[in-house]
Amino acid sequence: MKRLLTIIATLLLGAAANAQEGLFVEDLFEGRVISYRMMKRTFISGAQLQPYKLDTYKSLSFTVDEGKLHEVEVMVLRDAYDAPDKQTDYAGDHLTYALVCLPPMSGGRNRYLCYQAKEIKGMWDVTVVYLRGPATVEDLNKMFNKKEK
Amino acid sequence: MDKNYYKQLSNAYFEASLSPKEERRLKAWLAKTDDPDFDEIKVVAGYFSAGRALHGKPVAGKPASILRFAIAASLAAVVAIPLITMGIRERNRAEDLLSMENTLTGFFSSGQNAENMLAGFFDEKR
Secondary structure: OHHHHHHHHHHHHHHHHHOOOOOOOHHHHOOOOOOHHHEEEEEEEOHHHHHHOOOEEEEEEEEEOHHHHHHHHHHHHHHHHOOOEEEEEEEOOEEEEEEEEEEEEOOOEEEEEEEEEEEEOOEEEEEEEEEEEOOOHHHHHHHHOOOOO | OOHHHHHHHHHHHHOOOOOHHHHHHHHHHHHHOOOHHHHHHHHHHHHHHHHHHHHOOOOOOOOHHHHHHHHHHHHHHHHHHHHHHHHHHHHHHHHHHHHHHHHHHHHHHOOOOHHHHHHHHHHHHO
């Protein structure tokens, strides 16, 4: 019986480690806030991310009304609250940009939460990205900031 | 006899228009040649031989060409389906990586310089 409980606990821990490590946006990535049918999802992991110094990339893109946008904003801001560092931009009352450096995981794996929202004819196009890996902000900036080049 | 002759026999083999004598001649040639031009026919002919050894002669009344066509088509499907699936998977991976690059370029190229944002954080700690 003890062995069975140990196996179940290990499986549950594994599942938890695979999710967004206790973030509020986890609900979003698990399809509990917006249906999967309403969003474009891209999940990449493994060796193909090595050139980018990442091991996990998860992105969601969707279009929502103002009410739903507020729900998503709250989740992102709650995750950003305890973050060691963050950058946020607002347009009026709405969060339009967030780059959040989440507390790193053991083994030197950094975690980032990126959020962007653009208004188009009363609706909002939202992109939320979760990144994990050894890449530092400097690394990501070098690779993806085209303004610097 | 030269290679061109056996190439003609190979083509005729796929069209199932060889006489038994020509087929034996072709198989004798295949057994001793290492020419890569004959690799394809070797695979198919080998498969037929194995099939015949297992199941005997084709059922009487059924044209041999249909059976051969069916076997060749099955072989082609066995080879092609995994290759096509792999191709689709590779293309999807490439598309996902491109989409990732575009998305992250969008994030890191907009807003403030992300590198500078950490500077303030570290300055505070000093």
